[in-house]
Amino acid sequence: MSKIKTAFFCQNCGNQSQKWMGRCPACGEWNTFTEEVIQREEKIAGRVTFGDTRSATPVKVSEVTFKTDIRINTHNEELNRTLGGGVVPGSVILIGGEPGIGKSTLMLQVALKCTGQKILYISGEESEQQIRMRAERIGTLNENCFILTETNTQAIFHHLESVKPQIIIIDSIQTLQTDIIESSAGSISQIKECASELQKYSKITHTPVFLIGHITKDGNLAGPKILEHMVDTVLQFEGDRNYGYRILRSLKNRFGSTSELGIYEMNDSGLREVHNPSEILLSQRDEKVSGIAIAAMVEGMRPMLVEIQALVSSAVYGTPQRSTTGFDGRRLNMLLAVLEKRSGFRLGTKDVFLNIAGGIRVDDPAIDLAVVAAILSSNQDSPIDSKTCFAAETGLSGEIRPINRIEQRITEAEKLGFERIFISKYNTKGIDLKRHDAIKMIPVGKIEEMYRKLFE
Ligand code: TYD
Ligand code: MG
Numbered sequence: 214m215s216k217i218k219t220a221f222f223c224q225n226c227g228n229q230s231q232k233w234m235g236r237c238p239a240c241g242e243w244n245t246f247t248e249e250v251i252q253r254e255e256k257i258a259g260r261v262t263f264g265d266t267r268s269a270t271p272v273k274v275s276e277v278t279f280k281t282d283i284r285i286n287t288h289n290e291e292l293n294r295t296l297g298g299g300v301v302p303g304s305v306i307l308i309g310g311e312p313g314i315g316k317s318t319l320m321l322q323v324a325l326k327c328t329g330q331k332i333l334y335i336s337g338e339e340s341e342q343q344i345r346m347r348a349e350r351i352g353t354l355n356e357n358c359f360i361l362t363e364t365n366t367q368a369i370f371h372h373l374e375s376v377k378p379q380i381i382i383i384d385s386i387q388t389l390q391t392d393i394i395e396s397s398a399g400s401i402s403q404i405k406e407c408a409s410e411l412q413k414y415s416k417i418t419h420t421p422v423f424l425i426g427h428i429t430k431d432g433n434l435a436g437p438k439i440l441e442h443m444v445d446t447v448l449q450f451e452g453d454r455n456y457g458y459r460i461l462r463s464l465k466n467r468f469g470s471t472s473e474l475g476i477y478e479m480n481d482s483g484l485r486e487v488h489n490p491s492e493i494l495l496s497q498r499d500e501k502v503s504g505i506a507i508a509a510m511v512e513g514m515r516p517m518l519v520e521i522q523a524l525v526s527s528a529v530y531g532t533p534q535r536s537t538t539g540f541d542g543r544r545l546n547m548l549l550a551v552l553e554k555r556s557g558f559r560l561g562t563k564d565v566f567l568n569i570a571g572g573i574r575v576d577d578p579a580i581d582l583a584v585v586a587a588i589l590s591s592n593q594d595s596p597i598d599s600k601t602c603f604a605a606e607t608g609l610s611g612e613i614r615p616i617n618r619i620e621q622r623i624t625e626a627e628k629l630g631f632e633r634i635f636i637s638k639y640n641t642k643g644i645d646l647k648r649h650d651a652i653k654m655i656p657v658g659k660i661e662e663m664y665r666k667l668f669e
Contacts (some may be wrong), residue, residue: 221246222401227439229401249402250395285380285421288326291477291486292319295448295461297469300380303419304468305412307386307440309428310450315459315479316425318351319450320382322483323423325352332357333378337364337388337398351483364398366391366407370414378420383411385425386440401439408440441465452479456572458493459484462513474513490517491629494571501599504591508583509604509622509634510575516618516625518602520570521580523587528564539569540584541576548585548607555611556660560592579616581607582635585660586667595668600632605640611660615640627652635663 221230224247226240236243284299293299300306310316317338324332325348332355336344344360359376363369366389373381383389389407390398397403408424415422426440428449441447445467452459461475477484478493487493495507495518504523509516521540528534537545545567552558565588569575583603590597604622606614615637616622626634627649638656646654657663 217250217395219248219250220402221248224401227401227405249400251402285330286327287323288328289319289323289486290488291461291475292323295463295473295475296446297463297466297473300421301445301468302421303416304445305408305415305422305424305443306446306448307424307426307444308448308450309426312427313454314450314452315477315484316450317384318347318479318483319461319477320384320423320425321348322351324358324380324382325355327380328355328357330357330379331359331377332380332382333359333361333373333376334382334384335361335363335369336384337362338384350481364388364390366410370410373414380421380423381411381415382423383425385427387427405439405443408443412443453572458487458571458573460512460573470514472513474515476515490515491519491625494519494573495629496520496570501596503594503596504587506583506587506590506597507599507602507631508575508580509602509626510577510580511618511622512573512575512577516621518626518629518631519573519575519580521583521587522568522570523584523591524566525560525563525588525591528562533562534564534566536565537567539572539574540567540580544581545584547609548581548588551607551609551611552585552588552660555609556664558589558592560588563592578606579604579622581605582613582663586635586663589664589668593668597667598633600630601635601667602626602631602633603635605635605637605657607660613637613639613657613659613663620644623649623652623654635666 221233223237223240223242223245225242225245226237228237228239230246233246237245284301286299287293308316321334321344324334341360341362348354359378361372386404386408387399390403391406391410394402394406411422424444446463447465449462449464450459451462457478457480459477459479463471463473465471476487476490478487506521507518508521509518535542535545549560549565553560567584582605585607586597586603604616604619606616608614619636619640623634631652633653633655635655635657638658641656655666657666
């Protein structure tokens with residue numbers, strides 16, 4: 214009789230415990246512990262080792278040898294950028310995202326485009342025929358791209374030995390299963406063990422591994438969350454399913470900055486890289502409409518211009534409605550209170566609706582001034598000139614505050630043909646005026662001042 218070893222795992226954060234607990238001490242969630250069989254004793258012998266050749270002797274940091282310029286080009290500029298300039302050999306990259314957002318499409322596209330490297334795409338979700346069908350639709354078939362539909366890690370390592378790929382893609386980590394753990398695929402202990410086997414393989418053979426992981430709407434599904442500390446890079450693929458664009462964000466990166474992001478657009482032939490995000494965020498319009506203001510925002514490190522749309526109308530019911538899409542509702546309430554109390558605009562009895570065009574969510578406080586301008590424009594029904602944009606934060610006393618990366622925002626606005634930009638008057642230091650002769654900067658200190666310069 215073999216001995217069965219079990220443990221309890223929190224399904225929320227992956228915390229392991231010997232006994233059942235009502236509340237997870239690590240994440241504070243209630244009733245999340247479930248029992249999982251972790252191993253039968255006779256199976257420990259089956260653990261993969263790949264003949265570990267790493268020396269474990271201490272060496273001077275200056276004597277560690279490495280090659281510069283070792284990053285692998287994925288031939289996908291947005292992905293390269295998000296990774297900090299390409300894939301580092303021996304790194305494990307987790308790509309998380311909701312089901313249906315386009316993770317498989319992205320990775321298959323990379324596999325097909327990367328002609329210089331031997332790539333193995335391992336799928337536990339789709340059959341070979343399905344993958345081929347998708348591949349024909351989104352790109353040209355690549356002789357160096359191999360497909361394997363297998364979920365058992367021991368079998369996968371067996372194939373890796375013969376194929377010896379230079380890049381491995383696993384779709385998805387939740388479908389993998391290792392022999393040494395008894396519990397079903399997708400359980401915490403399976404995910405942890407499979408990921409650690411792959412990580413070991415990656416570090417020893419210097420092969421980069423992409424792991425695809427599904428997360429739920431609130432981003433809390435145990436799977437990918439518990440992997441975050443095991444992998445080198447965590448990328449999140451997100452976007453609104455009703456809109457075509459997708460954002461690839463770096464949440465953790467041992468080899469680059471986490472403020473980089475990649476932007477894609479999903480269309481019928483796969484994901485298209487978007488090098489100029491403003492093109493999808495600014496709606497094309499001919500006639501002048503009130504309630505529209507353009508903000509120069511920065512997402513990660515990329516400047517882009519977004520269109521803020523506001524609709525202010527007299528409240529039909531007793532309590533005025535405030536509703537936002539893509540913007541924090543409490544921040545809108547704050548800005549309305551500032552307009553009412555500090556600047557004397559009577560908006561207390563008005564319904565206010567605010568929408569960020571393109572369906573993105575913006576947290577950058579630098580769009581405050583554009584929000585205020587859009588509201589005022591709609592309130593008095595006078596359109597704002599379409600060559601004007603805004604970049605400043607609004608404070609509680611109605612003052613217009615400086616923001617970071619102002620120069621970058623001005624340059625972007627200038628590049629897109631804007632002629633005027635409203636900025637904070639405290640933000641003008643350090644701007645090289647000579648460099649921006651195509652755009653006029655309008656420094657303002659208070660909301661009333663902006664109002665006068667805009668509408669009078
Ligand atoms: P998929 O990559 O399967 O998502 P994930 O692996 O993250 O679950 O993407 C599926 C969605 O993408 C599906 O709803 C259809 C859409 N799609 C397109 O619009 N065009 C395409 O060319 C492809 C391949 C998918
Ligand atoms: Mg998929």
